[in-house]
Amino acid sequence: MIKTGFVQFAWLFAACFLLLNSGCVKVEYSKIDDPAYLRVFNNLNYVQTLGSKDNKVPFFCMLINPVLDANGIPTSAEIVGDFLDQRDAYAPPYPSHIGTSTSVNNPEYPGKENVLVGPILNGFDLSSWAQVPSGKIRIMFAYRPKNTVPFFQLENQLKKDILIDTVLNLTSKEVYTLHILQKDFVTKRTGLLLREEIFQKLPLSDSLTYVNFYNMSAKGYWEADKSLKAEDYLMASFQGGMKDEMNVFLSLYEDQSILSARAATIPGFKGKYIANVKLNTATSDVSPYVSFPIWASNTTNGITTNMWQRFDFFVPGMDISNNPFYEASIDNGGNWVSVNCLQNGKVRMTSNDNAVILPNLLVNIHSGVNNPKTFATVNTVEVVNGRVYLTTIQRKYAPPIY
Template identity: 50%
Template sequence: MEIKFYLISLLIPIGLLLNSCTKIEYHEVENPSYLRVFNNLNYDVNLGDKNLLVPYLTMLIDPVFDEEGIPIQAAIVGDFLDKRIRYAAPYPTHSAGSTKRNNPEYPGKENVLVGPILNGFDLSSWAQIPAGAHRIVFYFRPVNDIPFFELTPELKQQVAMEGTIDLKEREIYTLHIVQKDFKTKENGLLLRKENFQNIPFSDSLVYVNFYNMSSKGFLESEARKPQGLITLRDGIKDEMNVYLSLYPEETKLFNSKTAIPDHYARYLQTMYRNTELATVSPYFNFPLFADRSKKISTNMLQNVTFLAPGLNFMDIGVGGNMMPKGLASHLTFFGLNELVTVPGNINSARFPSMIINTHSGIYNPKSFPAINTIEVVNGEAYLTTIQRKFDPPTYK
């Protein structure tokens, strides 16, 4: 008995020590709203841009300043805010094991109180923020591991943009930092009040909407990205028609003959460049099991095409790679199959599927429809996926 008591007496302090090192205290947010922030300043800084600052930011909500106007604290801090990554997954990107401080979005890696399951949608990628009006300021900061408030005063004065946001209780918001004008380098904020949680989406359909938040003048500039399948490189015109095609998972070449019947080059909408009004774009849908040979899971491929008005799919066939910049682009969304050939060898980019495949119930995998947003910013396209609640795995 004495030996057992001695061992327990040793373990208890160790356990308390471990808990004291890892415990994170969360304070309940009364009357919360839900906020997610993306840094869309995706430009690169080179030797010719001496006055252009690296787009690495700190977000301060309701900051407090000293007598010299230097911020000394804030109600909410989002530090080390890097350029957004091309795929915003439907779950928090904590990057377990990563030693890097950079955060691809807010809250992202931040250990803050996040949103709940609301009307069946997982809001764990949104931070809880007290509802009401807030002053928000974004600062350029050095690319290092020093927290913002520990920087020297001269490094805490480079304002990237600022404004006031008014958040309503229990509403969902996505805040975008954008470059409005590529020539003047004017930056701005777009606060979008989302509505997906209020729409009666079908459980058998996948949904997607589109935005072009590119800078004025980017298409005409010479600052395009390198050629390849990792980016849209040239950007797109201010007005583009959007088309959707669906293909079986084994497809290697995209055309009207290989597409799923009745799902080739379906016109969805005309998309316009916009960095001023943060209105929600309409959602379009396609069947989760358009490939009727699949019942439980599918790796059906999705292809989105942007075409300038007046062009059709015959125009981007043979010789499409000789087309002037910005007139046509493809986005390919795949499941397990990455060995696909993008038609026409024109502006192209690859993404994960707009369908979520995961272990649920007795099925591994099982396919679920998701709510997706595609945003084009200058030479890049971005996919954000929101998942709905599903049953946890069942193990035998």
């Protein structure tokens, strides 16, 4: 008890010293009655081609219930989400993954914003969703320069270029994900897609991992000429896009230390059909979740597992048994694309492969006396104009015991 008290006093003294020498910063939170919970992704990507060099950089400030002056220029807003950059390939669960970037650029909202966030609902930590007013809200996305100057400190002429100005209707205590999307690749028409999530309402098992799929690409993307698309080897077979209807097949691999699509798979989980995905940027329907057991491997001990996942997308009529393309092909006319989910998503396969690399759908983290322990998750895989994005949601877990 004396040792504990001394440690607490030492921390208190250190904190006071830092405050006296650096100044005290107090965060003022505005209480929101009957909030809804909102997460926002900017899916507009930078495409560096000769034909796009003069396009505006899709770097935004989000304004909810803005106040405008007589010239229509925003002067304040009830909620501000500034420096909204293009989204990262991986939107991890919180707090099992914590970002270390010091940049003001925000890959999502709320992201780095210090705002009131969602609670724990049905065991899911909604810290990645911000509290916003429910009911009808006016929402704007304004272009802003790619610098570090806060939006309302910019000169007026830099605050009047508005991409989207619309009204959303949010129900109290519901969970929403909002996407800025390109709707048509030829006309460059953009818009929003608001999805009301249901994962927190479903009777999900702790021993199953869940995933659903969306193709939110612009109309006409995969048919467009290659010269109009980004060149990025990390996009692998998705670089040219995928066709508007695809069937998804799951393979589960035994061991993340053997990173090859030819490695041993778990019995019953080699090219197993799990879902159909169609192009959709118009309706907000939630895609059905499919699942697989986290303890499917014969080598698991019920505490941790080392397996990883592969998703193959084929046009209807094709699967891994009648695939006419070779293993490392990445130009398949949109007929076959693949995703490998393994380790932290920053490793490469041991042999040539046509797959985009994303993090493992299973989260391994120190919890209780187990370091690590494997947790099931709820995941969403979204394809947007050749980019593949993974969002992972995790249940609240017991803190580590050292």
